[in-house]
Every structure is written in structure tokens, then in C-alpha cells.
Amino acid sequence: VPELPEVEYAARVAREVAVGRVITRLALLHPSHRRALSPRRARGITGDRVVRIDRAGKLQRLLLASGRALEVHFRMTGDWATGKVGDPLPRFARALIEFDDGGRLVLDDPRALSRVTLADHATRGESAVGPDPTQPGFLPARLAAALAGKRVSIKVALLDQRIVAGLGNIYAAEALWYARVDPRAPAGRLTARRISRLTTAIRRVLARATRNVERYYGAASTAAGTRFAVYDREGEPCRRCGSTIARIVQGGRSTYFCPRCQR
DNA sequence: ACTAACCTGGTC
DNA sequence: GACCAGGTTAGT
Numbered sequence: 233v234p235e236l237p238e239v240e241y242a243a244r245v246a247r248e249v250a251v252g253r254v255i256t257r258l259a260l261l262h263p264s265h266r267r268a269l270s271p272r273r274a275r276g277i278t279g280d281r282v283v284r285i286d287r288a289g290k291l292q293r294l295l296l297a298s299g300r301a302l303e304v305h306f307r308m309t310g311d312w313a314t315g316k317v318g319d320p321l322p323r324f325a326r327a328l329i330e331f332d333d334g335g336r337l338v339l340d341d342p343r344a345l346s347r348v349t350l351a352d353h354a355t356r357g358e359s360a361v362g363p364d365p366t367q368p369g370f371l372p373a374r375l376a377a378a379l380a381g382k383r384v385s386i387k388v389a390l391l392d393q394r395i396v397a398g399l400g401n402i403y404a405a406e407a408l409w410y411a412r413v414d415p416r417a418p419a420g421r422l423t424a425r426r427i428s429r430l431t432t433a434i435r436r437v438l439a440r441a442t443r444n445v446e447r448y449y450g451a452a453s454t455a456a457g458t459r460f461a462v463y464d465r466e467g468e469p470c471r472r473c474g475s476t477i478a479r480i481v482q483g484g485r486s487t488y489f490c491p492r493c494q495r
Numbered sequence: 496a497c498t499a500a501c502c503t504g505g506t507c
Numbered sequence: 508g509a510c511c512a513g514g515t516t517a518g519t
Contacts, residue, residue, distance in 0.1 A: 234513065234514080235513060235514095238513080262502090264501070264502070290514080305514080305515085306513095306514085307501090307502095307513090307514045307515070308502090308512070308513060308514050308515095309502090309503085309504090309512085309513080309514095324503085324504095341502095341503095342502085342503055342504060342505095343501090343502045343503050343504075343512085344501085344502050344503070345501060345502055345503090345514070345515085346514095347515095383496090384496075388496085391514085393514095393515085400513055400514070401512095401513055401514085402513055403513090463513090482496095483496075483497075484496095484497070484498070484499095485512095485513095485514095486511090486512090
């Protein structure tokens, strides 16, 4: 369930369970997870304490007392399930972390595309992710600089985590609609005015989505039709101008937009 | 800039 | 049975 708002919520859940606790067991339950982090290395974090959990874009980082960091990426369908040691596991449990107080975090992920990796130094790893839109440093000038010279479409550029950390296919489309920007426009050709609108729209879309996630976690998949302005609304009327929402494919992914009021 | 690959489940 | 999916990366 993961774009920035969902991951932010998940990180809060993980903090409540894990911060201050000592890890008693890290188990990798799916072959692809064992490929990414060997059971031998996983065993090596037993006894380490979780001192803090950070989120960088869609990546969650459990910082350990030893200075290492357990990095968790949900990819398409990952999520935390919480419980107690000994509880029955969810159907799609792919990894689990157990703690000295009997608490447990289970990585629940039907598609098993999620990743758990161990970074030896907390500051290394995903330094490749760009500015996080929830942070004060996310400013029009910075976005403009990141987009300068880019020939890719603005939609594809927004999905590049080095340009904006945390946007995904849904909220990229939503932000472009709010900013009235054509998703096909070359990223490096946008006017300062449009980039400014886009910056505001990105912040607003993510802030609103985060509030929604808090209210009802999981709503994204079930109430798409009412929650989104354009995403998954091909053929339906634009809420601003009544024109028909179109779907195109960019970078192999669906883009939904209003051809009349996004230009 | 597009395609395939990683995985599996749900839908038409 | 074919096709689609909120992500990312490697290769063409």
C-alpha cells in the first residue's frame, strides 16, 4: 500500500512497536527475501537495539544501536502487520522481526517484491533519494533545478525518486491535475510558475492523503473512485471542467489526466 | 525512452 | 487464459 503517505503511516506503526526494543529474531520467510539478506546476516542482528526509525521517501530505516540500519522497502504491496510472538502469521508473511517485549512486526506482502536489507553504516545506502516533499527544503527553486535540462515527461520525472522522494503513480497523477500541468510536458520546459504550482500541489496532495491514511488505513485500494481526482477515472468526467478523463501510458505505467484543463 | 524482470493475486 | 497492478532496477 505504498506511496509516501502510506509509508509514513507504516513507519509510525513500526516506531510504536520497535523503538527502544531489542531484536530477538529476524526471519526471512520467502526465497527472494533470503536472496536480498542472507539468514546468516539476519541472525547477526539479534541482540541489537532499535534506536530510531527514519523514513526517506518510501524507504523505512530502522537505525540500530550498533550503527547499522535495517532498511525496509514495501515496493508494490508490502505492509506491516503487528502482533505478538507466537501469533499465527498472516497469509503473505514474508519476513518478521521479533522484540524482547514479545512484540512483533510482520512484513505482509502478497507479491513478495518488498525488500529487507542490512546497511553497515546508517548514513550510507539510499543516499540517492531526493528531497522529501514533507520537509521544508522542498521548494520550487530546488524542484526547478532538479528538472532543468530533463527531456523526459514531467510525469515520468516525478516518479524518479532522485527528483522527488516518495511520489508514486497515483499521487504524481493527482498532483499534476491539481497543478493543471500536462503530464506529457517535457520536464525541463516547465515555466517557473507551473513548477511553483506543482510544488504546492505535491505538498497538498501528500498532506491530504496522509490525513486520510490516518483516518482509515487501506482506503486507497477500496475507495479509489471517490478519493482520487483523476487516478483510475478513465472515461469519467473531470471534477473541474467536466471533460472526459483520459488514460495514456508513459514509461510503461498508466497516466490519468484531463486533456482539457491540464496543459 | 522503452522492455523485461522480479513475484503473486485479482479481475475480465 | 490473458491482462492488470500503488515500485524499482538492469539491460537494450
